[in-house]
Amino acid sequence: MRPILDSIVIPKHAFTATLAVQQGLATVDNICKRGMVIVNRCTPCYRAAENTPHLFFVCPFSNGIMQEVLVWQGVTRRVLSLKHELYKLALCRGKLWKKKLACCALAATIHHIWQERNARIFNDVRHTPAQILARIKYEVCVRFYAWNRGVDTDQLLSLLIG
Ligand SMILES: [Zn+2]
Incomplete structure (x- = not known):
């Protein structure tokens, strides 16, 4: 779990990612374990x-x-499980x-997938993967730039565009 608690990770992203690692997010399977009877289907x-492994990976x-x-x-390489992604980091x-x-990108991705899941359930709002990806890239780049002012502006722009 340590990589997602790195100081560069945006705090709200670290919070969501930490709950995901601890299986503490209110996914449908977790709600069912608490005794509520609802249809368990992945929202996206x-x-x-x-459940956490399915929803995020x-x-x-x-x-x-x-x-x-x-x-x-x-x-x-291909995407691994959360446990193995953390191990790789x-x-x-x-x-x-x-x-x-x-580290920043993994936590941001978990956070935005969770946000998208909640937006679809509670607000009936849908974003495309491209829109979510653009938001992840933007937030990670802004955070990354704030962390390291010495980063080359061209490098930052290529990250944003790429
Ligand atoms: Zn699914």
């Missing part, structure tokens, strides 16, 4: 039961966003800014 895809909707976030960072070697970017 309606194909499977909603297995669901085609979320998996596509996660995959695009990895591609944006220059990572060519903890073992990440190389440039500090790349690790910081990865």
Whole structure:
């Protein structure tokens, strides 16, 4: 869990991601475990039961966003489970800014997928994966820039556009 508590991670993103790691988000399966009887269907895809692993990593909707976030960072592998993504971040070697970017991006992605799920349930509002991805990139870049004022402006712009 340590990578998502990195100081560069936006606090509200860290909060949502921490709850996801601890299985503490009010997903339908967690609500059912508390005794409420409701139909357990994943909000974005309606194909499977909603639980943390499915909602953030297995669901085609979320998996596509996660995959695009990895591609944006220059990572060519497939999306792993939350546990394995955190493990990869903890073992990440190389440039500090790349690790910081990865931590920030993972937490932001979890946060925005959760926000989208809630917007669809409670506000009947839907965003496309491209809109969510653009919001993730924007927030991560702004945070990243605030963290490291020494970052090359061209590098920042290429991150935003890429
Ligand atoms: Zn789904």
